[in-house]
Amino acid sequence: xxxxxxVPTESSASQKPSPAPYVLPAGLAERLARxxxxxxxxxxxxxxxxxxxxxxxxxxxxxxxxxxxxxxxAGEAQPRWAAQSIADRARMLLRLHDLVLRHQDELLDLxxxxxxxxxxxxxxxxxxxxxxxxxxxxxxxxxxxxxKRLGAIPVLTQTVELRHPxxxxxxxxxxxxxxxxxxxxxxxxxxxxxxVVVRPDEKAxxxxxxxxxxxxQAGLPEGVLQVVLGDGPTIxxxxxxxxxxxxxxxxxRTGRSVARDAAExxxxxxxxxxxxxxxxxxADANLKAAADCAVRSVFSSAGQLCVSIxxxxxxxxxxxEFLTHFVTKVRDMRLGPDLAWGNDMGSLISQQQxxxxxxxxxxxxxxxxxxxxxxxxxxxxxxxFYEPTVLEGVTATMACRDEETFGPLVSVYRVSTDxxxxxxxxxxxxxxxxxxxxxxxxxxxxxxxxxxxxxxxVNDGYIAAWASNGAPMGGMRQSGVGRRHGAEGIxxxxxxxxxxxQHVMPIAPVKGVPEKxxxxxxxxxxxxxxxxxxx
Numbered sequence: 001x002x003x004x005x006x007v008p009t010e011s012s013a014s015q016k017p018s019p020a021p022y023v024l025p026a027g028l029a030e031r032l033a034r035x036x037x038x039x040x041x042x043x044x045x046x047x048x049x050x051x052x053x054x055x056x057x058x059x060x061x062x063x064x065x066x067x068x069x070x071x072x073x074a075g076e077a078q079p080r081w082a083a084q085s086i087a088d089r090a091r092m093l094l095r096l097h098d099l100v101l102r103h104q105d106e107l108l109d110l111x112x113x114x115x116x117x118x119x120x121x122x123x124x125x126x127x128x129x130x131x132x133x134x135x136x137x138x139x140x141x142x143x144x145x146x147x148k149r150l151g152a153i154p155v156l157t158q159t160v161e162l163r164h165p166x167x168x169x170x171x172x173x174x175x176x177x178x179x180x181x182x183x184x185x186x187x188x189x190x191x192x193x194x195x196v197v198v199r200p201d202e203k204a205x206x207x208x209x210x211x212x213x214x215x216x217q218a219g220l221p222e223g224v225l226q227v228v229l230g231d232g233p234t235i236x237x238x239x240x241x242x243x244x245x246x247x248x249x250x251x252x253r254t255g256r257s258v259a260r261d262a263a264e265x266x267x268x269x270x271x272x273x274x275x276x277x278x279x280x281x282x283a284d285a286n287l288k289a290a291a292d293c294a295v296r297s298v299f300s301s302a303g304q305l306c307v308s309i310x311x312x313x314x315x316x317x318x319x320x321e322f323l324t325h326f327v328t329k330v331r332d333m334r335l336g337p338d339l340a341w342g343n344d345m346g347s348l349i350s351q352q353q354x355x356x357x358x359x360x361x362x363x364x365x366x367x368x369x370x371x372x373x374x375x376x377x378x379x380x381x382x383x384x385f386y387e388p389t390v391l392e393g394v395t396a397t398m399a400c401r402d403e404e405t406f407g408p409l410v411s412v413y414r415v416s417t418d419x420x421x422x423x424x425x426x427x428x429x430x431x432x433x434x435x436x437x438x439x440x441x442x443x444x445x446x447x448x449x450x451x452x453x454x455x456x457x458v459n460d461g462y463i464a465a466w467a468s469n470g471a472p473m474g475g476m477r478q479s480g481v482g483r484r485h486g487a488e489g490i491x492x493x494x495x496x497x498x499x500x501x502q503h504v505m506p507i508a509p510v511k512g513v514p515e516k517x518x519x520x521x522x523x524x525x526x527x528x529x530x531x532x533x534x535x
Contacts, residue, residue, distance in 0.1 A: 022049065022051075022054070022056065022113060022339070024056060024057055024206075028057075029047075029056075029057035029058065029059065029206070031213075032059070032206060032209035032210060032213065033059050033060050033209075035209050035212055035213060035216075035227050036059065036060050036062065036209070036227050036228065036229050037062055037066045037067075037069055037070040037073075037226055037227060037228050038060035038061060038062045038063070038066050038228070038229065039060075039063060039065070039066065042060035042061055042062070042063075043060070043061045044058040044059060044060055044061060045058065045059055045060075045061045045202050045205075045229060045230070046058055047059060047114070047202075047203075047205060047206050049113045049114065049116070050114075050115070050116035050347045050348065050349050050350060050382070050383070050384050051112075051113065051116055051337035051346075051347055051382050052337070052382055052383065053382075053383045053384075056113060056114075056206065057206060059205050059206070059209075059229055060229065061229055061230050061235075062199075062228035062229050062230045062235055063230075063235075064234070064235075064238050066228050066235075067197070067228050067235060067238040067239055067242065068242070070197045070226035070227075070228055071168055071197055071226070071242045073223050073226055074168045074195035074196065074197050074223060074224065074225075074226045075167070075168055075195065076223060077195050077221060077222070077223030077224045078165070078167060078168060078193075078194065078195035078224065080221065081190075081193060081194075081195060081221055081224045082164075082165050082193035082194075084193075086140050086141050086144055086191070087141065089140070089190065089191050089193070090136070090137040090138075090140050090141070090191065091137070091219075092218050092219040092220060093133045093134075093136060093137040093187060093191060093218070094133065094134070094137045095217075095218035095219060096133050096187075096214060096215055096218040097130045097133040097134055097137070099214045099217055099218055100126060100129050100130050100133070100211070100214060101126070101130060103210075103214060104123075104126050106210070107122075107125075107126060107179055107207065107210060107211070108122045108123060108126065108339075109339055110178070110179075110206050110207040110210055111125055111178050111179050111207050112339055112346070113206075113339070114175075114178045114203060114204050114205075114206055114207050115175070115176065115177070115178050115203075115204070115207075115301065115304075115346075115349060116302065116337075116346045116347030116348060116349055116382075116384065117300075117301045117302065117304075117346045117347075118336075118343040118344065118345060118346045119338075119339065119340060119341045119342075119343070120341060120343075121300050121301050121346070122179075124180075124300070124463070125177055125178075125179040125180040126179065127467070128177075128180040128184060128466070128467070129179060129180055129183055129184060129211070131467060131469050132184045132187050132188075132469055132485075133187060134469075135469035135470060135485075136187055136188050136191050136469075136489075136490060137191075139470070140188075140191045140192075140490065143487050143490050143491065144163050144191075144192065144490065144494070146160050146161065146162050146163075147160065147161045148160055148161075149161050149498070150534070150535060151500060152500070152502075152507055153507065153525075154529070154534060155503075156502065156503050156504050156505065157500055157501070157502055157503070157507070158500070158501045158503065159498060159499070159500040159501075160498070160499050160500075161496060161497070161498055162496070162497045162498075162499060163192070163491070163494040163495070163496055163497070164193070164494060164495045164497060165192050165193035165194040165493065165494060165495075166192075166194055166244045166245040166268070166493055166494065166495060167194060167195070167244035167245075168194065168195045168196070168197060168242075168243060168244050169186075169189040169194045169195070169196045169197075169243060169244065169245045169246075169247060169493060170196075170197050170198075170239045170240045170242060170243025170244075170245070170246050170247070171185050171186055171189070171196055171197070171198040171199070171239070171247045171248075172198075172199050172232065172236045172239055172240060172247070172248045172249070172250070172258075173185065173198060173199070173200045173201060173204070173208065173249060174201055174204070174249045174250050175201035175202075175203035175204045175349060176301060176304045176305060176306075176349070177204075177301075177305075178200070178201075178203075178204030178206075178207035178208060179207050179208070179211055181204075181249055182198070182200045182204060182207065182208035182211055182212075183208070183211045183212070183215070184484070185247045185249070185484065186198060186215075186225065188489050188490035188493060189245075189247070189493045190220070190224065190225070191490065192490050192493040192494050194244075194245075194493055195223070195224045195225070195226070196224070196225050196226070197226045197227075197228065197239050197242070197243065198212075198225065198226070198227055198228075198239070199227075199228050199229065199230065199232075199235055199236045199239045200227070200229065201232075202229060202230070202231065203349060203350070205229055208227075209227065212225060212227055232250075232254070237261075240258055240261065240262070241261060241265075243267065244267060245267055245268050245269070245270075245492070245493060246258060246262050246267065246268070246269040246270070246271075247269075247270050247482075248269065248270070248271050248272075249271075249272045249273075249306075250273065251273065251274060252273040252274045252430075252478050252479070252480075255271040255273040255480060258271060259271060259481070268482075268492065269481070269482065270474075270480075270481065270482025270483070270484075270492050271480040271481050271482060272306060272432075272474060272475060272479070272480045272482075272484070273306075273432075273475060273478065273479050273480040274306065274404040274406075274430055274432070274478065274479060275306050275307060275308075275310075275404060275430045275431075275432030275433055275475065275479050276310050276311065276402065276403075276404050276428045276429075276430045277307060277308065277309050277310055277311065277430075277432060277433040277434055277435070277453070277462075278309070278310075278311040278312075278313050278424065278425040278428075278434050278435070278451075279294060279297060279309045279311070279312055279313065279434070279435035279436075279437065279461060280313040280314075280315075280415075280418075280421040280422075280425060280434075280435070280436050280437065280447065281294075281312070281313070281314050281315060281318065281322055281437045282315050282318075282418065282421070282436065282437060282438040282440075282443070282444075282447075283315040283317040283318055284438055284439050284440060284443075285315075285318065285322075285437040285438050285439060286437070286439060286459075287318055287321055287322045287325055288325055289437075289459070290322060290437040291322060291325035291326040291329055292329070293435075293437070293459075293460060293461050294309065294312060294326055294410075294461065295326070295329050295330060295333070295344075295388075296461060297309040297435065297460075297461025297462055298310070298312075298388070298408070298410045298461075299330075299333065299344070299345050299388045299408050300462075301346075302345055302346055302347060302348050302386070302407060302408045303357075303405065303406060303407045303408040303409060303410075304348065304349060304353065304406055304407065305462070306432055306433075306479075307432055307433035307455070307462040307465075307466060308461075308462065309410060309433075309435060309461055309462070310400075310404065310405055310409065310410055310411070311410065311411055311413065311424075311425075312326075312410055312411070312412045312413065313413050313415055313421050313424050313425060314412060314413065314414050314415070315414075315415060315416070315421070316414045316415065316416050319412075319414045323372065323392075323412065326390070327372050327373050327390055330372075330373040330374065330388050330390055331373050333345055333388050335378060335381055335385055335387070335388075336381065337381065337382050337385075345388055345408060346385075347381075347382050347383075347384045347385050348384040348385070348386055348407060348408075349384065350384060351383070351384065353384065353406065353407060354377065354383075354384045354386060354407075356405065356406065356407060357386050357389075357405060357407035357408065357409055358377065358386070359399070360398075360399050360400040360403070360405050360407070360409055361375055361389055361391070361400070361409060363398055363399045363400070364391050364394055364398040364399070364400050364411075365391075367395070367397055367398050368393055368395070369391045369392065369393045369394050369395075369398060369411075370391065370392045370393045371389065371390070371391060372390040372391065372392055372412070373387070373388065373389060373390040374386075374387035374388050374389030374390060374408070374409075375387060375389050386407065386408055387408070388408045389408055389409045389410070390410055390411075390412060391409065391410070391411045391412065392411070392412040394411040394412075394413070402428065402429070404430070418443075418447060421447070422447060422450045422451060425451050425453075426450075426451060426452050429477055429478040430475070430477060430478050430479045431452045431453045431454060431475055431476030431477040431478070431479045432453060432454055432455070432474075432475040432476075432479035432480070433453055433454070433455045433456070433457070433462055433465070434448070434451045434453040434455075434456045434457070435456070435457045435458075435460065435461050435462070436448050436451075436456065436457070436458050436459075437458075437459055438458070438459070441458060441459075444458035444459065445458060452476050452477065453475075453476060453479075454472075454473065454474045454475045454476050454479065454483070455473055455474075468485070469485050469486070470485070470486050471485060471486050472484070472485055472486045472487075472488040472489065473485045473486075473489075
């Protein structure tokens with residue numbers, strides 16, 4: 001395990017914001033910048049830390065010409081990469097697995113500095129990356145191997161399904177998980193034989209570039225992964241407009257535009273978008289365990305997580321007791337900007353996110369909602385810190401009832417039956433993640449199956465489903481299309497091809513046999529296949 005990468009210029013435990021409390025090692029930003037496709041005398045974009053708003057580094061900004069160059073280079077490298085065996089590509093991922101673990105401390109520093117999250121929550125990203133590496137390295141041969149399929153006529157028709165890479169995949173990654181979301185969508189695309197052009201969010205660029213540097217060290221050939229930097233509307237759009245397949249993570253509003261553009265070009269797209277996720281605590285739940293999990297599931301990464309819980313649905317029989325446990329834990333949460341273990345919640349990413357959270361809370365408060373915990377900014381800790389906040393009495397007139405907050409805010413609702421809980425969980429235009437707490441697992445499974453969400457966790461908030469790398473993860477309804485993880489997470493990056501070989505006789509009238517006689521013979525054959533149980 002490496003030592004910490006970032007050197008604080010003052011005690012990182014200080015509660016007083018400073019213009020530049022952390023200094024990156026000399027030469028790090030310049031080294032990472034060389035991985036970016038950009039003009040020789042490029043304009044630069046600043047990297048800042050939400051902990052203080054202080055400057056960390058400057059990185060080059062790409063242009064539209066840079067994106068074109070990246071696609072040409074990736075297109076040239078892709079056939080050579082695809083010609084390598086799956087086993088060779090998988091070995092590269094296993095090396096990346098080890099490199100991420102070896103360099104985890106410096107990665108944790110960068111994740112924290114760029115996202116503002118706590119070290120424990122940053123560590124979830126390390127776990128995610130190595131889990132995805134290991135899963136696809138071990139399972140890719142099975143997912144991608146040629147598969148025999150039942151032919152038109154048994155024995156006489158031999159049919160095989162093949163999978164080919166799409167070509168060059170365009171990835172636009174978000175800022176909220178700077179390590180995980182920058183690389184885990186790339187891993188299966190590369191393993192399937194594609195080249196990739198990726199635009200990490202400008203707020204997450206240092207972490208992403210460091211992870212790509214480790215990918216290079218693991219043995220990824222030059223040219224296969226191209227990196228551009230710049231704003232979403234210009235550079236991000238250019239990346240997606242030139243791709244053979246699109247992978248986008250972000251807002252539902254932007255996702256609709258991405259989907260329209262992909263459809264216009266008749267290419268595939270995978271989109272993970274927003275969520276307004278519910279956790280139902282049933283009458284028979286273990287309330288202390290549910291409260292512990294709710295704290296993690298609501299306030300991880302300061303609520304800046306697509307699968308985080310924003311609605312707590314409580315059975316009225318246990319609601320007050322649960323809230324006693326939960327609100328006490330929320331009020332006791334430790335907030336801080338430290339590059340060290342121990343804090344429970346960090347900072348929001350920006351003034352924009354702080355403004356959104358503040359607006360949702362103040363709107364609800366002004367319309368009659370009760371603040372059970374939190375409800376105020378904490379500028380004495382850092383410019384974008386906001387207390388973990390619990391609201392009750394939220395109604396349809398309040399913005400936070402239906403809009404995704406994407407911050408440390410949860411609203412509480414009480415129900416009298418399981419049916420009412422399911423109805424409330426489904427009363428949203430989203431469908432990304434949900435949670436059910438009950439000590440009756442069979443009951444939990446049955447309730448989960450009725451909730452319209454791509455992932456539902458029983459007795460967990462989000463990690464159980466998220467970390468199940470063999471199972472698909474994604475959204476229903478306005479939460480997106482496509483899936484990460486499992487077979488679907490790599491199959492989406494491939495073109496499926498059917499090769500059918502016909503032996504002995506054609507599927508057509510035989511020469512010299514009247515068509516009517518041939519048709520009767522085919523009818524007899526079809527009846528025989530049905531009687532024999534053939535599909």
